[in-house]
Amino acid sequence: NxxxxxxxxxxxxxxxxxxxxxxxxxxxxxxxxxxxxxxxxxxxxxxxxxxxxxxxxxxxxxxxxxxxxxxxxxxxxxxxxxxxxxxxxxxxxxxxxxxxxxxxxxxxxxxxxxxxxxxxxxxxxxxxxxxxxxxxxxxxxxxxxxxxxxxxxxxxxxxxxxxxxxxxxxxxxxxxxxxxxxxxxxxxxxxxxxxxxxxxxxxxxxxxxxxxxxxxxxxxxxxxxxxxxxxMTTANLQIIAPPEFPLTDNGRKRLLYVVAALIGSLIFITFYFLIIELTDRTLRDAERSHRLSGLPVIAAFNGISNLKFRGFLKVCNRRAAAYSCHQLDRYLATGRPTVINLLSMEEREGKSFLAKYFADHWVSVGLRTRIVKHDVDFETNDKKYVRAQQLSDFWQLNSAEQIPDIILVEYPPISTASLPLTVLKQADVNLLIANACRLWGKNDDINLKSIKEMLGDTPLSLYLNNADREVVESFTGELPPKTPLHSFVSRLSQLGLTAKKAAVK
CATH class of the missing domain: 1.10.287 (Helix Hairpins)
Structure with missing residues (x-):
């Protein structure tokens, strides 16, 4: 056939x-x-x-x-x-x-x-x-x-x-x-x-x-x-020995085998994910990041990797940026510009991307914001930068510009360039931007240890970029689009089994 x-x-x-x-x-x-x-x-x-x-x-x-x-x-x-x-x-x-x-x-x-x-x-x-x-x-x-x-x-x-x-x-x-x-x-x-x-x-x-x-x-x-x-050849074939069937019922033994396989699979999967959870050194979420780096996690950002909700990506990013700026408002000074340093361990951690969203939010509320970038506004190979004691030693505001309320200084990666630690210590707050999908290695602990010792009491916080949607929602709350299924899963993950969404009169 x-x-x-x-x-x-x-x-x-x-x-x-x-x-x-x-x-x-x-x-x-x-x-x-x-x-x-x-x-x-x-x-x-x-x-x-x-x-x-x-x-x-x-x-x-x-x-x-x-x-x-x-x-x-x-x-x-x-x-x-x-x-x-x-x-x-x-x-x-x-x-x-x-x-x-x-x-x-x-x-x-x-x-x-x-x-x-x-x-x-x-x-x-x-x-x-x-x-x-x-x-x-x-x-x-x-x-x-x-x-x-x-x-x-x-x-x-x-x-x-x-x-x-x-x-x-x-x-x-x-x-x-x-x-x-x-x-x-x-x-x-x-x-x-x-x-x-x-x-x-x-x-x-x-x-x-x-x-x-x-x-x-x-x-x-x-x-x-x-x-x-x-x-035509097989038309005259005759059955000599009829087929034999099992005389006993083996269904109960087969059921025991299936149950044993199910329990074994559950135990194996549980131990597999438990081992990964204990040994994995990926930042991923706020708790793991705090445990690996020892820094408080101030907020998280969704980034641009979530294709499922790409139609609501800008709305979610603006909401996450607003939450981050609200957390940083307590460090704002009066009568002088507030200096916020943006640091990262490696290149392409998202400092420029976050700085733009921060600046857009503060501008929307009437605060003048100035973004200072390395290799654009100042040179990192200059001795004035390496020996700087304050920000004005290697960067000064243009006479034609108005004095900003907030200065966002974007420094080069810690692993590839030196940082003026004295200038970092004089800042109002330092943010270490880290990709949530990256590995936190031992070299990161060594580099961070020297910076923490030099900064002393100067605030130094970790900011997760390119995090999962659930991680961002742990800071900002539920993000759009607010579908019934997503709301139910969110309440279920937080053990809100009997919670109801109703306005109080």
Missing amino acids: SAIAYFEEQVRLAKTNLNKEEDNLMHYNVEHSVINYDNQSKDLAITKYNLDDREELAQRTYKSAVALRRMLEDKMDIRAKIIRDNTKLLKELEKVTELNQNILEQEIFSTDTELKDNEQLRQNRTDLRNSENRISQISDNLNEYNFTKEGVGIDNMVTEWLMACINEAKTKAELKVLHERRNDILNQYREFAPVGTQVKRKERAIGIAEDTYREQLRGLSEARLRLQNIK
Whole structure:
């Protein structure tokens, strides 16, 4: 049955491929106007040979007509002179008539004074005399030609000359048409030359597809024949030993095995997560962070990693920033700027990201906030920074800026750069920004220990960034979107089993 199913699928694919190749050839023939390439190319060659014969006959006729016309023109030189002189005589007569008319108009419509000064009139009279002299000369020439001996038999010669001209024009037009037809046939040759190759190629592809289709059909027929043979062979088989079933019921023992496996799985999973909980040194939440670092966790921030609630991400971040700023409001000084230092153990912990949200919140409540960044507002490789005793030693406010209420100083990472500990000690509060997904290693304990010893009583708190939504909600409360299911799970996680959300009148 598997072989039959396989060959049926292969037959279907081969049939589809064969139809595709045939349709491709059909569309190609329609596109290039090909019905039968062999017969069309043969008829085109025959047409070209017939055209060559007809063109050769037309060439002979044309050349004989041209030769006859030239011979007659040579013998009709006198007659041509007569015709030319007659044409000149008619032109001169028309010119004399026009000049007489012009002279008469000028004499009638002009005064005697105007006639004396009219240069055009004098020029017309001169031209009139010249034309009359030429007419007299042409008349004498015509009389002389009429009485010469070459003028005898000119009429028959003119008739033959006209017939020769007619034959020349006819054959010339026929040659033009034959040349156009030749160009048309040559263009058809250029078009049919690649068509033959493509047609042969497509026919070859159809032949291959057809052979494949036939082979698959043969395989399908053999598989069906084999199945039928097996059916006929096994039709007479008889059962010698009937099947035996278990005489006792093993269901209770099987149930014990299932229960034991369930209990063992629960114990293994519990111990697995318990070991991870006790040995894992990832910051993750506030309790674990406080246990690993020894610093109080002031707040947590969601960051940008939560894709499930990305539509409410900015709202949640603003709410978390507002909570953090409310916690920091107790450190705000009066009469001078409040300095808040942002520290981190490693790079890309999110200091700039948090500083922007803090500044936006304080600006919204009317407090001027200035963000001071390392490598932008001050250089960390300068000796003034390393030996600084106060913030003004390596950074000063621009004279054009107003004195801010809050100064957020973003320092380089503790693991890669030195920090002016004296300046940190003079700050109002120091925040250590840490990624909740990072490992808190022993080197972090060593670096933090020296900083804590130097700061003494200066507040130093840990701020978790990129924390889970549940960690942030442990500080800020439930975050949007506030769905019923999420609210129920939140109350359940805090053991609020009988709590109700109702306003007090």
